Amino acid sequence: MVNYGGDEVAAIVVDIGTSTVRAGYAGDDTPRAIIPTTYGFHHIPSEGDVSMEDDAGGSTSPPKGSLKLYIGQNGPSLWREGMEVSNPIVDGLIDDFTVIPPLIEHSLADVMRCTPSEHPILVTEPTWNTPENRERMAEIMFEEFQVPAFYIANTGVLSAFSAGKGSALVIDIGNTMASVTPVVDGFVLRKGLAYSSLPKLVHAHARHIIAGKRIDLTPHQLISNKLPVDPGAPHRATLREDRIPGTTDSWRTWSETKEVEEWVQSVVGVLEQGWNDQVAASRPPRQYEFPTGYSTYFGQERFSIGEQFFWHSPQLVHGNPGLPRHIPALISDSLRACDPELRQVLMGNVVLTGGGSLFPGLSDRLSAELLRTFPHTKIHAPGNPIERRYGGWLGGSILASLGTFHQLWISKEEWQEHGKPIVGQRCK
Amino acid sequence: MAASAADVRSILSIPDSGATPGPSQPKKSTAQSTRKPEGISRELYSLIGPSAPSLAAQLAKPRLKQKPNLGGGGKVKWEYRPFKNSGRKDSLELKHWVKASTPLDTEYPFAKYNVQSTVYTYSQDDYTRFLEDKDWTKEETDYLFSVVQEYDARWYIIHDRYTYPRSGFTEPRELEDLKDRYYSVCRKLVRNRSWPGDDASRAQLISSFQFDKERELTRKKYLVSLENRTPEQIVEEEALYIEIKRLEQNERQFKKDREELLRTIAGIESGLPDIIEDEGILNLSIDVKKKKKGSSAMDIDSPSTPVPPPPVPVVKRPQTAKSAAYDIANCIIRTDPPTTIPATKAAHQPAYLRSFKLPVPKAAIAPKVTAALAELGISHSRLVMPTRDNSLRLEALIDATSALVETKRLVDKADYEIRLLKTRLGMRESEGADGEGDGGNADQMDVDEGAEGTQPIGEDGRAQSVVSTRSARSRKHTRRSVSVSSVDTSGTVSTRAGTKRQKRS
Numbered sequence: 001m002v003n004y005g006g007d008e009v010a011a012i013v014v015d016i017g018t019s020t021v022r023a024g025y026a027g028d029d030t031p032r033a034i035i036p037t038t039y040g041f042h043h044i045p046s047e048g049d050v051s052m053e054d055d056a057g058g059s060t061s062p063p064k065g066s067l068k069l070y071i072g073q074n075g076p077s078l079w080r081e082g083m084e085v086s087n088p089i090v091d092g093l094i095d096d097f098t099v100i101p102p103l104i105e106h107s108l109a110d111v112m113r114c115t116p117s118e119h120p121i122l123v124t125e126p127t128w129n130t131p132e133n134r135e136r137m138a139e140i141m142f143e144e145f146q147v148p149a150f151y152i153a154n155t156g157v158l159s160a161f162s163a164g165k166g167s168a169l170v171i172d173i174g175n176t177m178a179s180v181t182p183v184v185d186g187f188v189l190r191k192g193l194a195y196s197s198l199p200k201l202v203h204a205h206a207r208h209i210i211a212g213k214r215i216d217l218t219p220h221q222l223i224s225n226k227l228p229v230d231p232g233a234p235h236r237a238t239l240r241e242d243r244i245p246g247t248t249d250s251w252r253t254w255s256e257t258k259e260v261e262e263w264v265q266s267v268v269g270v271l272e273q274g275w276n277d278q279v280a281a282s283r284p285p286r287q288y289e290f291p292t293g294y295s296t297y298f299g300q301e302r303f304s305i306g307e308q309f310f311w312h313s314p315q316l317v318h319g320n321p322g323l324p325r326h327i328p329a330l331i332s333d334s335l336r337a338c339d340p341e342l343r344q345v346l347m348g349n350v351v352l353t354g355g356g357s358l359f360p361g362l363s364d365r366l367s368a369e370l371l372r373t374f375p376h377t378k379i380h381a382p383g384n385p386i387e388r389r390y391g392g393w394l395g396g397s398i399l400a401s402l403g404t405f406h407q408l409w410i411s412k413e414e415w416q417e418h419g420k421p422i423v424g425q426r427c428k
Numbered sequence: 429m430a431a432s433a434a435d436v437r438s439i440l441s442i443p444d445s446g447a448t449p450g451p452s453q454p455k456k457s458t459a460q461s462t463r464k465p466e467g468i469s470r471e472l473y474s475l476i477g478p479s480a481p482s483l484a485a486q487l488a489k490p491r492l493k494q495k496p497n498l499g500g501g502g503k504v505k506w507e508y509r510p511f512k513n514s515g516r517k518d519s520l521e522l523k524h525w526v527k528a529s530t531p532l533d534t535e536y537p538f539a540k541y542n543v544q545s546t547v548y549t550y551s552q553d554d555y556t557r558f559l560e561d562k563d564w565t566k567e568e569t570d571y572l573f574s575v576v577q578e579y580d581a582r583w584y585i586i587h588d589r590y591t592y593p594r595s596g597f598t599e600p601r602e603l604e605d606l607k608d609r610y611y612s613v614c615r616k617l618v619r620n621r622s623w624p625g626d627d628a629s630r631a632q633l634i635s636s637f638q639f640d641k642e643r644e645l646t647r648k649k650y651l652v653s654l655e656n657r658t659p660e661q662i663v664e665e666e667a668l669y670i671e672i673k674r675l676e677q678n679e680r681q682f683k684k685d686r687e688e689l690l691r692t693i694a695g696i697e698s699g700l701p702d703i704i705e706d707e708g709i710l711n712l713s714i715d716v717k718k719k720k721k722g723s724s725a726m727d728i729d730s731p732s733t734p735v736p737p738p739p740v741p742v743v744k745r746p747q748t749a750k751s752a753a754y755d756i757a758n759c760i761i762r763t764d765p766p767t768t769i770p771a772t773k774a775a776h777q778p779a780y781l782r783s784f785k786l787p788v789p790k791a792a793i794a795p796k797v798t799a800a801l802a803e804l805g806i807s808h809s810r811l812v813m814p815t816r817d818n819s820l821r822l823e824a825l826i827d828a829t830s831a832l833v834e835t836k837r838l839v840d841k842a843d844y845e846i847r848l849l850k851t852r853l854g855m856r857e858s859e860g861a862d863g864e865g866d867g868g869n870a871d872q873m874d875v876d877e878g879a880e881g882t883q884p885i886g887e888d889g890r891a892q893s894v895v896s897t898r899s900a901r902s903r904k905h906t907r908r909s910v911s912v913s914s915v916d917t918s919g920t921v922s923t924r925a926g927t928k929r930q931k932r933s
Contacts, residue, residue, distance in 0.1 A: 007538060009522040120522060149520055187585040339584055339603060340651045403538030407513050411520035428578070428589075 007403030011120040012112075013396035014104060015155070018089045019175040019355070022393040023107040026122065026400030030386050031393050033111035038254060039099055040070035040083040069099060071106045076254060079221040081246035085254040091197060092126045092177040097136055101144050108145075120149035120409055122400040124392050127156050127181050127193045134427065135420040142415045149409035151400070152427045154188050156181030158395025159353040162387065163380045169334070169346040171327065171366070172391075173309070173356030176200050178327060180334040182346050187428065189342075194334040196324035199356045202308045203257075206264045209301050216292050219255035222247065226293035235294035263288055267298050270306035270361035273368055280304070306359050310369060328369055347374040352381035353391030505529070515542035547577050548614050558616050564609055568592050576610055583607060604641050604648075611639040761816055783814040787823035789830050796833045797826060 011026040017037060024031035043066060070076065076085045088096040088103070108116050123137055134152045141150045160168035160183040170181045179195035181188055210217065216235065222244065226237035267286050271279055280303045289295035309327050317323055325333065335343050347370065352363055363381040370377040382388045399405055410426050418425075505528035510521040513536045550559060555566050564572075571592050579585045587603040594601075614637045623630045657665070755761070786809065789797035801808050808826055811818055 005538075007524055009524050149522065184584045185582050187579070187582065187588075189584065189588040191588050339587070340648055340655060342584060343655065403536075404541045406522055406536075406538065407515035407542055409516075409520060409522075411516070411518050413518045413520065417518075 005403055006401050007406065008401045009120060009406060010118075011122055011149075011400040012108065012114070012116070013122045013124075013393055013400055014107070015124040015390065015393035015396060016089070016094065016100070016103070017174060017392075018087065018092060018177070021103050021107050022390050023104070023112060024393065024397065025112075026397045028397055029394065031390055033107040034390075035072045035103070035107050035111065036075060036077075037089055037103065038076050038085060038087045039103070040076040040078075040080065040085050040251070042068040042070075042080070042083055044068045067098075069102050071099075071102055072110065076251070077221075079243060079247070079251070081243075082248060084248050084250045086250065089176075092174065092179075092195075093129060094133055094137070097140065100137075101140055104140075104145070116145040116147055119147065120151075120400070121145070121147045122151045122153060122396050124155045124158060124396055125152050126177070126195075127154055127179065127188050127190065128195060131424055135423050138410065138415065138420070138423045142412055147412070149411045150415070151409050152423065153396055153399060154181075155392035155395075156188050156193075157183050157186055158393075158399060159351055159391040160349075161186070161395035161398050162353070162391045163349075163351045163382070165349050165351065165380070167345055168349040168351045168380075169331070170351045170353065171331070171357070173199060173327075173352075173354040173362075175356065178309075178324075178330065178354075178356065180327075180330040182334055182338050182342065184342065184345075189338060192334045192337040194325070194330040194337075196326075196330060198309065198324045198326060198330075201324050202305060202356075203260065203264065205308050206268065206305050207260050209305065210260055210263065213296070215290060215294060215296075217256040217259045217290065218292055219259060220291040221255065223291060226291075229293055229295070231287060231295045231297060233294075235290075235292035237292040259291065263290070264305065265358075267302045268305045268359055269303055270309065270359050270365045271303050272361045272364040274365070275303075275307050275311060306362065306365075309359075309362065310365060327366065331370070343374075344376060347377045350377060350379045351391070352379055353388060355389040357381065358385060358388055511536055514539040545577070545580050548573065548617055550613070550617060554617070554620075558620055559613055561609070561612075563605075568594070569609065569613065572606060572610060573613075604644050607639055607644070608641040611637045781814075782816065782819055783811060786811060786814065786819060787826050789826050793830060793833050793837075797829045800829050800833060801825070 006027065008025075008027045013022075013024060013026050013031075015022040015031070019037060020034050021037050022031035023033040070078070070080065070083065076083075086096070086099075088094055088099045094100060104116070108114055121141055123141065125134055125137070137152060138150055141147045155172065156170040156179070159170045159172060160166065165183075166186050167184045168182075170179075170183055172179045172181065176197055176199055177195055178198040179193065182192035183189070218237070218239065222240050224238045224240045226235065229236055267288050269283070273279070277300075280300045283299070283303065285297040285299035286302060287295055287297050312323060312326055335346065338346065350366075350370065352366065357363065363379060367377060367379045370379070382391070387394060408426060410422055414422050414426075506525050507528045508523055509526050509532075510523045511526075512519070512521055515536070515538070552566075555569070559566075559569070561569075572590070575586050575590055579589065583603060583606070587606060590601065590606060592601075615634055618630065618634050618637070788794070789808065798808060806822075806825070808822065811822060
């Protein structure tokens, strides 16, 4: 038991991201509960709506204030009349704490079927998290969930741990944020942190291309039937006219965003050796069918989207002063802020993580870019998509199952004794 | 399909001699008398009979391999127990699974990893006495020490988290500033305080706090400049590096070759390990070789009798009187290594038995020598007692015999020529009377006349061919010698031997 340093105390690791909330037991290799962070809600009048409770099915819908929430797999993705959709995360940080307890409650109690008050809970936070946010999170855990112990750990550090490294340069490309975090001896070098909302720009670029092709992004929830058509031919789908008046704008936006995301995920690639028109043209085009039944081939443009991660055209930079920095810029900014002695160490331990890094060719391209300036670069990019997407959670699972970690928990007793400052003192 | 011995016997109608019949021919009487073993069917038994008991035994009891006993045995009981971590200051109780056999009050096994680094503290008095620094206030030093303690002297992180508002400065302190301040304070504290241990450990501790700020800054500057190299510079540097490596390798190769050469040659010629002497010998031996080559190829005027190559100066081991006495006392006879062995790698001469190196007569006259020795009842190839004296005697005997055989041969030849000339003389006498004086001269074998007169006419073809290789000196020599014919033939013989030898070399 002592040999490998593990001592499992049935801790639970909760990793809240922009797209999904991951929760699971420490020591597992995969989160048990993965639910979308986006939730649907109804503004309900003062009296409770019992009939809607049945409609929600497996999802929980605890009334929060004047809201009725729809959380989980059957939350926003089920069409409900007049349902609004929202996401509590803005730029990787929790912006709206009102829905965080229901989200955690749903993933722990409804999906994992466990009682939060019996388990120590480790929560993750991005590096740019504010002290108020982490204190609020501790408060929620101790006051609402009555957890015996709590800890909040940095996703960058945890991603490095998931790769088995104490010191690493963590490149995390998520749903909305891309960040480069230098980690040394299990601590983040805050001065070396560089992050930008690059994935948003990539998404906007993809959306721009879709819009340029005048493709109808009507989601399948609004289509009653469709007929197969040849590629490029206009779709022959019948809409569910009965649902259209009851569809809210926020749900419509969310569903269209989801369609674009799915298209991006299945079509977009990155050229391994930098942009080259000939190579991009020589790659086989890929067919994609939208929910309406319309299908077409995508050739060169699918690589132009991936190129946004690494290079921005001068006119784009010129026209948008606040353009998010691309990955090479983030890396060089991060390294510039680090001690020159550390650069070699960090470049020898680059950890690539996050679901946004799963585009084909992205890790090869990254290594090609880095090797140009740092010949000793070694990139750790797990091939297993679960490990890549949930690197932060996995590192938390490792950390919270270590015997030596158990002295770091903030216990309920300590919380009651010291209050909020204990979080900042303990979780450095 | 293989026929048993019984089958063969029955085919060849040989009466069955063996007591055991083949499996294909079970004896009915025995089959009836023996019982059918367990676990084998009747039909099978009637086929194979009792001659396969091992198979039957195997069939009888199918048994699984015994399970390995991995110790402990039986079930291990685990309990879900709360535990306290002594590394914690509070009373948090977490639960984990442990073997029920572990005692309840065991120390948490991971608590021992909670090691704290030593903290250096100082009082206000200490500070004012020897820790004053114009760049640092006491408050900032206090802050520095608290941060160092918090992050266990992980300097990169300390530097990252170090935020102390300094009045009048906007630039944060450099990592080296922090390190310098911390280590200098620690040094001073250790030096000025009473030390419980000995001076050596104190000095060691102080030296562990040594920090050269200037050197670190220079090092970092170099590091940055190393990183800021352009690709061209890197390429050039690499090319230069490869070039240096190549040159070094060449040098090493050259040195190795030279050493090997020296060892090979020096080992044979002198056996001296000293390099300077080796070089002298090397030059010398090369000279010798050149001389040899010259004598064989160009120097026609050299004497027809081959001179032995000038003796290579053999540097003898200094033989002291003491060692000589020791040799005599222990019957040790030292022989000098032969100098004529061609220079090969086998510089070392191995030990050999004296009987293996018995003298051998010259190949040309060996049969005659052997015959002559055989007449005396001596075998030249075998000595019953090959002591040093005996082998020396044998050598002398063989030399003498060889000389004798040689002389005999020359005598025979001279006789033959005399007879030949006599017959010729007789022929001339019968032709005319004017050649009388010449004939008388020849008969007397006067030196000058004979040499001058007989050569142009009396020599046969073989002698003619030899003339060209003879030198003027040899002629002079012949003039002086007593017998024309004997000198001539000896000259011929030796010259031939000489040419042969030259060809071989």
